[in-house]
Amino acid sequence: MIVTVTANPSTDRAIALPGPLVAGEVQRAESSREDAGGKGVNVARVVSAAGAPARAVVPVNEHDPYRLLLDDAGVDLEVVPVAGRVRANLTITDPRGETTKLNLPGAELSPAEARALSDGVVAAAEGATWLVLAGSLPPGVPDTFYADLITAVRARWGANAPRIAVDASGSALAAVVDSARPDLIKPNHEELAELIREDAADDDDVIAEAARRAAALVPQRVASALVTLGADGALLFAADGAWRGRAPKIQVASTVGAGDSSLAGYLLADLKGASAPDRLARSIAYGAAAATLPGTQAPTPADLPAGPIAVTVFSPSTATH
Ligand SMILES: Nc1ncnc2c1ncn2[C@@H]1O[C@H](COP(=O)(O)OP(=O)(O)OP(=O)(O)O)[C@@H](O)[C@H]1O
Ligand SMILES: [Mg+2]
Numbered sequence: 001m002i003v004t005v006t007a008n009p010s011t012d013r014a015i016a017l018p019g020p021l022v023a024g025e026v027q028r029a030e031s032s033r034e035d036a037g038g039k040g041v042n043v044a045r046v047v048s049a050a051g052a053p054a055r056a057v058v059p060v061n062e063h064d065p066y067r068l069l070l071d072d073a074g075v076d077l078e079v080v081p082v083a084g085r086v087r088a089n090l091t092i093t094d095p096r097g098e099t100t101k102l103n104l105p106g107a108e109l110s111p112a113e114a115r116a117l118s119d120g121v122v123a124a125a126e127g128a129t130w131l132v133l134a135g136s137l138p139p140g141v142p143d144t145f146y147a148d149l150i151t152a153v154r155a156r157w158g159a160n161a162p163r164i165a166v167d168a169s170g171s172a173l174a175a176v177v178d179s180a181r182p183d184l185i186k187p188n189h190e191e192l193a194e195l196i197r198e199d200a201a202d203d204d205d206v207i208a209e210a211a212r213r214a215a216a217l218v219p220q221r222v223a224s225a226l227v228t229l230g231a232d233g234a235l236l237f238a239a240d241g242a243w244r245g246r247a248p249k250i251q252v253a254s255t256v257g258a259g260d261s262s263l264a265g266y267l268l269a270d271l272k273g274a275s276a277p278d279r280l281a282r283s284i285a286y287g288a289a290a291a292t293l294p295g296t297q298a299p300t301p302a303d304l305p306a307g308p309i310a311v312t313v314f315s316p317s318t319a320t321h
Contacts, residue, residue: 001053002267003054003130004056004057004133009041010106013034033295035073048076053076054075056070064085081116101256106139129270134168135167136169147178165182165184181221182223187228189228193213228259234262247284257290258291286299
């Protein structure tokens with residue numbers, strides 16, 4: 001069982017424009033669709049679609065229309081009742097494959113609601129193989145929320161605690177890495193740089209820079225790191241080695257949720273006992289499949305790219321392309 005947490009859920013509205021987005025203009029959309037979003041929900045949806053057991057823990061108001069979208073998502077839920085309404089995130093795509101995202105702030109969680117969410121996650125984690133903490137934190141909860149949650153889950157379940165994966169950014173991720181030694185993190189290139197207080201903007205060699213940054217974290221502060229690099233594929237760093245996988249050439253429809261699908265693919269492979277290079281290949285295949293689908297539509301095993309994903313052992317000396 002994979003249990004996911006979505007502290008700051010969103011309704012994802014994907015809007016397809018017939019041409020490039022122009023600021024200040026009135027433009028007509030070609031189509032639009034609405035999905036229950038939030039990274040933990042996305043991960044649970046992809047895991048469920050592959051036939052593996054998943055449950056999503058989500059704080060939601062019972063009268064929120066988001067509940068109906070969640071029901072459509074076909075995900076097993078653990079709802080923690082809260083007063084606020086779920087925010088919307090907008091994704092605007094055009095025929096060139098350009099994606100613009102507008103993420104709205106979520107409703108505030110009161111201290112009592114944050115405690116109820118934490119208690120709900122600790123209870124839901126019983127017997128799980130993986131616990132996935134994914135996405136931003138809502139206003140009202142401290143940056144240490146995920147780090148504290150990891151401590152609480154491990155204190156409650158001890159040797160039976162699930163392994164814990166974190167897909168977050170900024171100070172929420174930094175707090176986890178500072179104090180909670182997660183089993184897996186899934187940063188993209190920018191998130192990894194930010195984690196060690198660097199700016200990725202001027203990187204010449206993305207692969208070499210990612211490897212250098214990961215070496216500062218794995219395995220001392222983080223047991224393993226799956227670093228996704230968009231069209232450049234992904235890198236996996238663990239105590240027993242590092243691997244590089246190349247992304248297949250694909251027709252991109254929307255890269256939203258590609259990272260979430262990558263994480264789901266990695267965990268699905270891990271549930272089957274796959275080796276590190278196979279886990280990396282699965283994660284890249286799922287990320288690529290997500291990028292070929294519109295909106296945050298969850299890829300199923302039938303959507304995976306047909307060919308094999310090239311994975312090689314990675315060492316700093318092979319870092320140049
Ligand atoms: N243009 C692309 N071509 C091929 N594969 C892609 C492309 N974009 C993404 N992918 C696949 O998806 C994976 C994850 O993408 P990316 O690194 O962009 O995630 P992310 O930045 O965490 O995304 P998000 O958080 O928005 O879901 C990549 O490792 C790759 O396998
Ligand atoms: Mg991401």
